[in-house]
Amino acid sequence: MFDQAIKKIMRHEKCLTATPQTSVSEAAKLMAAKNAGAIMVVEDEQLIGIFSERDVVFRVVAKGLDPRVTPLVNVMTPSPKTLGPATSYGHAMLMMHENGFRHIPVVENGRPIGIVSSRNAMDPDLEEFVSEARRREYHR
16 A cells, blocks of 8 residues: 555545635535545645644634634645655655644645545545544534
């Protein structure tokens, strides 16, 4: 798995994008609907930032910002590190480990085409099980 190109591993259905002016609240709703841990911030079809579940905690909640009115541009990670689709998943995992993040946008010519996460390392069946368990827990 670790020598496979990330284009074969990344989850296209979890490739979420939003504009810089999207509110944190709206972004969180999109992320929850897709069970995704991050959303890419795009302007004029170019990736300009990434916003993750950790950003909600550290950059919004911990600072007492109102998620209903705070735009992503104020709390995203600007100019995130990215990888091309031919990069090996092992390289992506190493990059995530060395930099302390869990999501890396996959881009071609500056345009986001997917996202790879540390969760992709899980067996697909186990990942689906965990996802379903979380969904059921959320809807109790």
